[in-house]
Every structure is written in structure tokens, then in C-alpha cells.
Amino acid sequence: MIRTILTLPDPLLKKVSAPVAGITPAIRSLAADLIETMNRQKNCVGIAAPQVGELVRMVIIDASRHPKHYPSCGLRVLINPRITHFSDNESTGREGCLSVPDLTANVARSTAITVEAMTIEGTPYIIKTEGFEAVVLQHEIDHLDGLLFLDRVTSLQTDVFRRRNI
């Protein structure tokens, strides 16, 4: 089922989500809904459960949906994801978010990360990734702690043109 995406100033977007206690039918159905909701959005490469109002630690990523074909591991469901390693190297890129329509901003993120999570079957696994997919994961996992890209803006300098409604 396609879910409604919450947008600012919905207070649920600022809440810390609870860990998934077990893989129940409700959790499987939420994962399916998130995938369907993500796929409905053009060029959307990730979604987190709190964005549809479910305060549980689940994110979906699919960096392969980006038209630039960055290297990626494709569609993944991450239950209780935890970033266990951040590279010291950071790079700044432009981010947007379904929950913050109309705005993009420059955000600094680690260029490479290691994430521990569970699959939708409850099997632990590890993703080591870098580049665009690492940014996507950091952005989505931030949602589980009530953080938006707006909370991580690091530069106003490269904002060459303000987005205008035309």
C-alpha cells in the first residue's frame, strides 16, 4: 500500500524511532509499503519508516534508481541499522528529501561507511559502501534519530542559484 509521506512541520519527523523487536507480519507489511511508496516517487533512492509516520528503525535504500547509475548494492531493507564505522574523509553534496519538499542543501557526509543491520528475514548483515550510496544510507538512518538534512547544513557558499517556483 502506498503510504502518505509526512512533511515538515510534522512532529513525528523529529522523534527518535524504536528498534524493531521482531519480524512480525506488521513489520513485513511495513517494509513492502515503504518499497512501494519509494518506487512511486521519481528518482527516489531511499525512505525511512518515520517518513510515513511509523516510529520504528527501518529504512529502505535503492541507490540504483538514481539516473546517474552510481555503484550500489541495489534494493535493500535495513532493520535496526547501525553505522559502525565512518571514514574520516567527508565530502559535501546536495541533498533533498521527500519530507522537506522544495529545498535542497549542501551537506557534508563521510565518504565511506560500514552499516550493520538485519534483512527482512531477520538475518544480520553488513554493508560496506562509499560514495553516493553511503550518503543515502547516512541520510536515511538520520531519519531514525529525528534528524533531517536541514540539521546538517554545512555550506551556503555553493548555493549558486536559489530554487525558484516557476
Next chain:
Amino acid sequence: MKTNLAVSIIGKDQTGIVAEISKALFETGCNIEDSAMTLLRSEFAMILIISIPAAMRQSAVIDRLTAAAGKMKLSCFIRPLKNAEHTVEKQKGKPWVLSVYGADKPGIVHAVTALLAKQNINITNVQTKIIGTKNKPVYCMFLESFFPAKLSLAPFKSKLSATAARLNVTISINAADYPTL
């Protein structure tokens, strides 16, 4: 000797503002040293730092600029700068970016910037945007600012949190990053 002017011009947007103003400057031999220009809703605004060649009288440039602005019904403010004044002044302290966002209401800008001013934090760039819907507008403000070297971060952060809670907005701070691309 060259002299410099700070010029700010604002008025109802129309085609040809930049062309008209820069024509007045070019024809009096002036150079635009630095500028910021933007359209805010219906108002177009320009801030310029211009240098006047030694052979040109300052009053002649001011007259030409005022006439050009007047022709397009623009407000024009001109301030002569002391010699050293127009050079780029290096900011003291460390650059940070503050993000402030939440349900729009009067008083957000004042409450946040009064707190910064009290801590001697200098604001160097501000971008604001209203997002959300007509019924539920969200005010977003991003401030680039320089924190004095001796500012202790932890007590300042708790002051920011208290202000954020009082206004029911989110305030985040990040060390500024100047990407080299």
C-alpha cells in the same frame, strides 16, 4: 587616487535594471569590485562595491547613478567608503552554519539573532525560505556566522536548545565546510 562607494539599489522588478545601472557605472569609468543581487518576490535588490577612477569626480558618479535609478523608479542609497574600508576583511573566529526551522511565526529571527549578537557572533550570510503549505507554513533559515575563538560551545548549545524549545523550532549547528570542487 581611486575612491570607492557602497551602493544599494532596490525597487520593483523589471527588465533592464542591471543593464541601466551598470551603464551609468561603465560610462563614468567605474569598476564593479563586488556585488550581490537577487530578486525577492517583486523586489529586485543590488548591493555593489564600486571603484571610481582618480580622474572622475565622486559627485559626478553619484549624480549619474541617482539619475539612472530614478529613471526606473528604484530607491538608491550611496555611501562613500574610506580607503581601507572596502577591502575584504577576514572574519575572526570559526565559521559555523546554523539551521533554524519550524512552524512559521513572528519572532523567530529576532530571538535567534539576539542570542547570537549577545555572544558576539557575527552573521555573514543568511538564507531564508518558507516551505510547507499555506495553512502550515514552515520557516527555514540558514545562517553562516563566525563564532569568537573564546566562545565555549557547550553552554552556547544549551542556550540554543532553550531558545529552540521556547520557539518550538529546531536549531542545529554544524562547522562550516567550504567544499573545493
